[in-house]
Amino acid sequence: MVYLGIRKDGTVANHTDKQAMKEIDGIEKPSITVTDAEFEAAGGLARVIEGKIILGKNDDEKAEEEKPLRVMDLRRRLAETDYLAVKIAEGSATKEEYADQIAQRQAWREEIRRLGA
Numbered sequence: 001m002v003y004l005g006i007r008k009d010g011t012v013a014n015h016t017d018k019q020a021m022k023e024i025d026g027i028e029k030p031s032i033t034v035t036d037a038e039f040e041a042a043g044g045l046a047r048v049i050e051g052k053i054i055l056g057k058n059d060d061e062k063a064e065e066e067k068p069l070r071v072m073d074l075r076r077r078l079a080e081t082d083y084l085a086v087k088i089a090e091g092s093a094t095k096e097e098y099a100d101q102i103a104q105r106q107a108w109r110e111e112i113r114r115l116g117a
Contacts, residue, residue, distance in 0.1 A: 001016065001033055001034070001035060001036070002014055002015070002016055002033070002034050002035070002036060002038075002039040003015050003016070003017075003018055003021050003030035003032075003033050004030055004031055004032050004033070004034065004046050004053050004055075005021055005025065005027035005029070005030045005031050005053075006027070006031055006048055006051075006053065007025050007026075007027070008026070010048055011047075011048070012046040012047055012048060012053055013025040013027055014039070014044075014046055015030075016036075018030065031052075031053050032053050032055075034055060038055065039055070041056070042055040042056030042057075043056065043057070045057060067115045067116070067117075068117075070111075070115060071112055071115050071117040074108045074111055074112050075112065077108055078105060078108055078109070081101055081104075081105055084098050084101055084102065084105075
């Protein structure tokens with residue numbers, strides 16, 4: 001078990017022993033108790049927001065972390081379909097034949113721009 005409490009300075013103390021929490025941080029009773037697995041799943045991140053201990057990242061933080069991975073995936077997809085431009089440029093295919101793929105590539109580029117890459 002991991003015991004979490006709020007220190008006098010407003011930061012979070014985490015301990016695996018209630019006695020240590022009391023002796024080290026002066027916290028008599030933990031604010032919340034979580035399993036080791038829950039604490040690890042939160043990346044060990046615990047903070048005080050509006051007087052409450054919040055474990056882990058919020059949805060906005062998670063989304064921000066996922067942006068680079070999404071951009072890499074979109075760029076990979078663009079690279080995998082670059083051959084279409086060559087086929088069209090060399091005349092072995094027409095834009096009309098690949099209209100759906102061209103539209104999809106444009107959507108990927110727009111998403112990359114929206115993600116700020």
